[in-house]
Amino acid sequence: MTISREESASLLLVDDDATFCKVLGAALEKRGYAVTIAHSVEQAIPLAEASPPEFAIIDLKMGGSPGLVLVKALHELDPNTRIVVLTGYASIATAVEAIKLGATQYLAKPANADEIVAAFAHVPDGNVPLKTQPTQIDNLEWEHIQRVLREHDDNISATARALNMHRRTLQRKLAKPPLRN
Amino acid sequence: MTISREESASLLLVDDDATFCKVLGAALEKRGYAVTIAHSVEQAIPLAEASPPEFAIIDLKMGGSPGLVLVKALHELDPNTRIVVLTGYASIATAVEAIKLGATQYLAKPANADEIVAAFAHVPDGNVPLKTQPTQIDNLEWEHIQRVLREHDDNISATARALNMHRRTLQRKLAKPPLRN
DNA sequence: ATGCCGCGCGACAAAATGCCGCAGGCATTT
DNA sequence: AAATGCCTGCGGCATTTTGTCGCGCGGCAT
Numbered sequence: 001m002t003i004s005r006e007e008s009a010s011l012l013l014v015d016d017d018a019t020f021c022k023v024l025g026a027a028l029e030k031r032g033y034a035v036t037i038a039h040s041v042e043q044a045i046p047l048a049e050a051s052p053p054e055f056a057i058i059d060l061k062m063g064g065s066p067g068l069v070l071v072k073a074l075h076e077l078d079p080n081t082r083i084v085v086l087t088g089y090a091s092i093a094t095a096v097e098a099i100k101l102g103a104t105q106y107l108a109k110p111a112n113a114d115e116i117v118a119a120f121a122h123v124p125d126g127n128v129p130l131k132t133q134p135t136q137i138d139n140l141e142w143e144h145i146q147r148v149l150r151e152h153d154d155n156i157s158a159t160a161r162a163l164n165m166h167r168r169t170l171q172r173k174l175a176k177p178p179l180r181n
Numbered sequence: 182m183t184i185s186r187e188e189s190a191s192l193l194l195v196d197d198d199a200t201f202c203k204v205l206g207a208a209l210e211k212r213g214y215a216v217t218i219a220h221s222v223e224q225a226i227p228l229a230e231a232s233p234p235e236f237a238i239i240d241l242k243m244g245g246s247p248g249l250v251l252v253k254a255l256h257e258l259d260p261n262t263r264i265v266v267l268t269g270y271a272s273i274a275t276a277v278e279a280i281k282l283g284a285t286q287y288l289a290k291p292a293n294a295d296e297i298v299a300a301f302a303h304v305p306d307g308n309v310p311l312k313t314q315p316t317q318i319d320n321l322e323w324e325h326i327q328r329v330l331r332e333h334d335d336n337i338s339a340t341a342r343a344l345n346m347h348r349r350t351l352q353r354k355l356a357k358p359p360l361r362n
Numbered sequence: 363a364t365g366c367c368g369c370g371c372g373a374c375a376a377a378a379t380g381c382c383g384c385a386g387g388c389a390t391t392t
Numbered sequence: 393a394a395a396t397g398c399c400t401g402c403g404g405c406a407t408t409t410t411g412t413c414g415c416g417c418g419g420c421a422t
Contacts, residue, residue, distance in 0.1 A: 092276045096287050099280040106277050124281035128249065130242055131270045134329045135289060136345055137322055143271065143289055144321055157368055164317055166411055171370070338399055350379055352401070 008034040010051065014044045014070060015059035015086070024057070027113035041070045052078040055120055058103075060087040060094060066154065068097055075102025082120045086111060091146035145173060189215040191232065195225045195251060196240035196267070205238070208294035222246040226254060233259040236301055239284075241268040241275060249278055256283025263301045267292060269328060291324035292316075326354060 011033040015021050018039065025035045033055065038044035048056075056074055060067040067085065074081050085098045090108035098106050105119035135143075145163070152158040156174070160167040192214040196202050199220065206216045214236065219225035222245055229237075237255055241248040248266065255262050264286075266279040271289035279287050286300035293316060326344070333339040337355070341348040 090273055092271060092273055092287060092289065095273050095276050096280055099277055106273060108273065124253075124278050127247075128275050128278045130247065130268075130275065131272050134269060134332070134343055135271055135325070137325065140289060140321060140325055141318055144316075144318060155368075156370095167369085168371085168412075169410060172409085336399075337401095347380055348400090349381075349402090353379080356401095 008032050009055055010034050010036070010053040011055040011057070012036050012038065012044060012048060012053040012074075013057045014038045014041070014067070015057070016040060017059070024113060024116075028117075031113065031117060041067065044070055045073060048074055048077055053081060056081055056083045057116060058083060058085050060085060060098075061089050068094065068101060071098055071103050072101045084116055084119045086116065092143050093147040093150045097150065142173075145170070149174075189213050190236055191215045191217070191234040192236040192238065193217050193219065193225060193229060193234040193255075194238045195219045195222070195243070195248065196238070197221060197243040198240075205294060205297075209298075212294065212298060222248065222251045225251055229255055229258055233262060235262060237262055237264045238297060239264060239266050241266060241279075242270050249275065249282060252279055252284050253282045265297055265300045267297065291321060291328065322354075326351070330355075 009032070011028060013021055013025055013028070013035055014037075015024075016039045021037045021039070025037055028035050036047060036053065038047055044058075052074070058067045058070055058074075067087075071083055071085060074083055079102065081102075083103045085095075085103045085106045086109060087094070087107075088109040090106070095106040105122045107115060107119055145159070148162055149156070149159045152162060156170055157167055160170040163170070190213070192209060194202055194206055194209070194216055195218075196205075197220045202218045202220070206218055209216050217228060217234065219228055221243055225239075233255070239248045239251055239255075248268070252264055252266060255264055260283065262283075264284045266276075266284045266287045267290060268275070268288075269290040271287070276287040288296065288300060296316070326340070329343055330337070330340045333343060337351055338348055341351040344351070
């Protein structure tokens, strides 16, 4: 990976956490990228239309439109854009969608700059190791909820009804989703 | 979803659990698919080469080659094959990989036949007109526990450890009725 | 403006879970 | 035969997670 040798590559960083953007943006610039920052999908779209970036890093959980629509928009603007989705609320359901919409990789926070840069270069092979431990129940539940949530267009009330669970309880489960194993 | 009306669609089911194959295979045949079963990647390849299936369900964790290479092979044989990856050891990393290699969907076990069939029809950005009652979380949990329990020879203590849950809690969960619906 | 919905959140009781500990069963080891 | 190790079922009890109710807010169509 020696992109930085030539003219610096344009990179669009979209995350609503200002501090996070600053830190990650600085790290990326040090690696030779020309970083542009946006804090929402609405803010990012015009920037991307003005000059489609070669690389993009997108957070999914943002106020306003969900990050997934931005993934789609960027990919349609320029299919060669390398898009990495980065989220603190990672789930298989959104990962699958993101990839289908054209994302290059999907990473869970926390991820450092090196991992992200490496992700841009990712090409699939069949050699990803499988986990040895069976899925944890909490995890299974989380994934299932996310899937149903997506199927209901992220409508919490509808999802709660579909799952026959209290809206309040669903809210609470969604609020605290760390728990990666 | 009225595939069954025409000639039945060919479907290749690849999983090393014979019982699982039987049950799921039967359920799929009842829905109008012509099911062929293989228990390993090595077994599945020649079958697929002989006659590329229209649909495929692939487990990731199998003796021999990992299921991901089969995903790739099937997709290269015929890009129109609808492939669903189904695994008890789900992870975001393998999900991303599977989709990039050409899988249509990625589901975590347990998943019932309806969910799988629905997955075949699922389109990336599409509308979701069919509202299927999603499986209840309790059922999901119950089936998952049963699977892991069997993998550990019905050893409650070992299962509790594998699931990272208290033995006492597992006991209590097992004590109360299955609660199917 | 007036419902109808969805959302976020506080409060409190009810239920589930985590965490002890004990006794019995059943192999394997000493 | 006794000791050891592991599993199982179960009784309490502290803690955590739920179910439930209710409030106010904001969008949206009528």
